[in-house]
Amino acid sequence: MARLYTDHLHVGYGDHLIVKDLTTSIPDKKITTIIGSNGCGKSTLLKAMTRIIPHQSGTVILDGEHIQKEKTKRIAQKLAILPQTPESASGLTVGELVSYGRFPYQNGFGRLSKKDHEVIHWALEVTGTAAFKHRPVDALSGGQRQRVWIAMALAQETEIIFLDEPTTYLDMAHQLEVLELLQKLNREQERTIVMVLHDLNQAARFADYILALKDGEIVKAGSSEEVMTRDVLREVFQIDAEIGRDPRTNKPICITYNLLKGENKHEESIYSIPVAVRAHS
Amino acid sequence: MMKEKQLSLPFIYQLAIGLILFIIAFLAAMVFGAADATVKDAWLALTSNTANDTVTLLREIRLPRELAAIFVGAALGVAGAMMQGMTRNPLADPGLLGLTAGANAALAIAIVFLPSANYLAIMLACMAGAAGGAALVLGLGSMKKGSLSPFRIVLAGAVVSAFLQAVSEGIGLYFHISKDVSMWTAGGLIGTSWEQLQIIAPFIAGGLFAALLLSRQLTILSLSEEAAAGLGQKTMQVKVMLFCLIVLLAGASVALVGNMTFIGLMVPHIVRAVTGSDYRFIIPMSALVGASFMLFADMLGRTINAPYETPVAAIVAIMGLPFFLLIVRKGGRTFS
Numbered sequence: 001m002a003r004l005y006t007d008h009l010h011v012g013y014g015d016h017l018i019v020k021d022l023t024t025s026i027p028d029k030k031i032t033t034i035i036g037s038n039g040c041g042k043s044t045l046l047k048a049m050t051r052i053i054p055h056q057s058g059t060v061i062l063d064g065e066h067i068q069k070e071k072t073k074r075i076a077q078k079l080a081i082l083p084q085t086p087e088s089a090s091g092l093t094v095g096e097l098v099s100y101g102r103f104p105y106q107n108g109f110g111r112l113s114k115k116d117h118e119v120i121h122w123a124l125e126v127t128g129t130a131a132f133k134h135r136p137v138d139a140l141s142g143g144q145r146q147r148v149w150i151a152m153a154l155a156q157e158t159e160i161i162f163l164d165e166p167t168t169y170l171d172m173a174h175q176l177e178v179l180e181l182l183q184k185l186n187r188e189q190e191r192t193i194v195m196v197l198h199d200l201n202q203a204a205r206f207a208d209y210i211l212a213l214k215d216g217e218i219v220k221a222g223s224s225e226e227v228m229t230r231d232v233l234r235e236v237f238q239i240d241a242e243i244g245r246d247p248r249t250n251k252p253i254c255i256t257y258n259l260l261k262g263e264n265k266h267e268e269s270i271y272s273i274p275v276a277v278r279a280h281s
Numbered sequence: 282m283m284k285e286k287q288l289s290l291p292f293i294y295q296l297a298i299g300l301i302l303f304i305i306a307f308l309a310a311m312v313f314g315a316a317d318a319t320v321k322d323a324w325l326a327l328t329s330n331t332a333n334d335t336v337t338l339l340r341e342i343r344l345p346r347e348l349a350a351i352f353v354g355a356a357l358g359v360a361g362a363m364m365q366g367m368t369r370n371p372l373a374d375p376g377l378l379g380l381t382a383g384a385n386a387a388l389a390i391a392i393v394f395l396p397s398a399n400y401l402a403i404m405l406a407c408m409a410g411a412a413g414g415a416a417l418v419l420g421l422g423s424m425k426k427g428s429l430s431p432f433r434i435v436l437a438g439a440v441v442s443a444f445l446q447a448v449s450e451g452i453g454l455y456f457h458i459s460k461d462v463s464m465w466t467a468g469g470l471i472g473t474s475w476e477q478l479q480i481i482a483p484f485i486a487g488g489l490f491a492a493l494l495l496s497r498q499l500t501i502l503s504l505s506e507e508a509a510a511g512l513g514q515k516t517m518q519v520k521v522m523l524f525c526l527i528v529l530l531a532g533a534s535v536a537l538v539g540n541m542t543f544i545g546l547m548v549p550h551i552v553r554a555v556t557g558s559d560y561r562f563i564i565p566m567s568a569l570v571g572a573s574f575m576l577f578a579d580m581l582g583r584t585i586n587a588p589y590e591t592p593v594a595a596i597v598a599i600m601g602l603p604f605f606l607l608i609v610r611k612g613g614r615t616f617s
Contacts, residue, residue, distance in 0.1 A: 052510045076513025083507035091558035092500070100501055104513040110497045110561075136557070156512070 383414020
């Protein structure tokens with residue numbers, strides 16, 4: 001059984017349910033990506049699974065423990081989360097920020113032990129950020145900054161790492177750089193990676209397992225071969241996609257796509273409303 | 282790639298320099314004033330039981346006053362730093378966000394309804410008032426959906442402060458205690474007694490120590506709440522503790538000196554320029570710089586127009602207002 005799974009999970013704010021009755025498990029030592037359209041509950045699911053936000057009902061289990069009941073510091077030793085586009089960390093230096101990754105292991109004034117220093121050093125090296133250790137984080141470029149935040153998550157020394165859209169605001173080259181770093185961590189150190197991605201082709205290229213979400217429910221979960229299909233993408237994104245094969249990676253890719261007209265529920269409902277009402281909406 | 286050298290001075294040296302400046306400010310404040318004294322007199326007042334006129338004056342009048350300046354400056358500097366970190370708002374300050382006005386209103390109410398109240402009761406009333414003022418501002422600021430933008434909070438702070446100010450003045454006029462209230466609120470450091478200090482100073486000292494213990498938590502909270510929660514912080518618990526500490530420090534300060542806006546705003550910004558953004562460094566340094574700043578401002582107040590006193594609150598405000606405008610102009614980016 002997987003270390004981390006959800007069972008009939010409901011997450012929402014007030015009456016509004018965003019994640020509905022979701023039961024899934026995160027494969028150990030694999031890369032999992034969550035895809036879906038805006039507002040489908042991707043980020044909410046990610047936050048609920050990492051106990052950043054509470055859930056209404058159902059359970060999230062990590063190593064047999066209920067995630068809301070276990071000590072949050074202990075969870076932080078097993079599972080790191082990189083929130084969506086973290087604020088620029090004000091003026092902390094790279095070294096300072098990454099050293100706060102050791103927070104879950106510290107008490108009191110938080111003097112860093114020899115082990116802490118070693119882990120921090122390693123995290124800086126492996127992300128290629130050691131060179132600007134003494135520079136303020138907000139003086140770095142977007143790609144560098146993202147790698148620094150990943151370094152902080154790595155300094156947490158967790159086997160599971162969650163990332164919420166780690167490639168947002170990065171250019172193509174830097175996106176790839178971040179994803180390759182995560183892939184390397186997964187392959188060389190067997191870390192379980194779970195991330196929300198917007199780019200389907202990146203998801204297909206890097207993920208071992210894809211969760212496709214729509215309206216807070218799983219439409220399809222499986223390998224990229226199983227999820228990157230015309231039918232699934234039609235259902236999840238309301239697009240008519242042309243699926244091909246990446247000549248270099250041999251993974252499925254979405255070559256081109258069109259919006260579906262009149263076929264999805266949303267559009268239909270608009271056409272079925274009288275004109276006068278439509279004008280108001 | 283070549284590794285860069287650390288550019289700034291190690292914190293321990295920064296702290297040492299801060300300490301030296303603080304000692305100089307303290308000695309200067311002891312020596313200069315309406316009645317001039319020598320460094321030797323100051324030394325005797327601090328260390329011996331000598332009882333000639335100057336030394337007695339220093340010990341009984343100037344020393345408690347300077348100690349009050351130290352405690353208030355440190356308390357407000359640290360309270361401001363905590364507020365800025367917690368709200369991620371570069372304009373946060375106990376005076377600007379309604380805490381001081383709330384404490385003042387509570388003070389006026391206490392004077393009317395508890396005429397025999399001792400210093401302890403007055404201080405507790407001030408803390409309760411500070412908490413009430415802050416709650417009003419945060420409540421008003423978050424009435425509209427969305428996150429609390431720095432400027433909206435400051436606007437709410439101005440509105441609530443004006444309202445609470447009116448409340449205190451109204452109470453003062455109606456119950457004919459305006460003079461008593463303004464004795465407290467505008468009096469600054471004049472007439473601080475040993476008795477008053479003995480009651481209030483331990484609270485401030487305790488608050489400062491607790492702030493130091495929470496400084497690591499404050500740093501990760503200042504990154505973002507999600508990041509803090511992800512690192513295993515009990516975010517809600519830490520925020521409540523910080524809020525209590527801020528209220529304690531701001532309330533105790535008002536009980537000692539009354540209104541004192543801008544110290545909490547300025548000091549952390551000045552400190553950040555030297556120490557960077559880690560609150561483990563900002564908190565102790567804000568205490569030192571805040572204390573030195575208050576000593577300096579009080580000394581100016583006593584000497585500019587001697588033998589008349591210039592209100593220290595006015596001096597601080599004259600220095601603070603341009604600073605406030607500078608931060609607004611930079612759009613809060615000095616927050617780095």
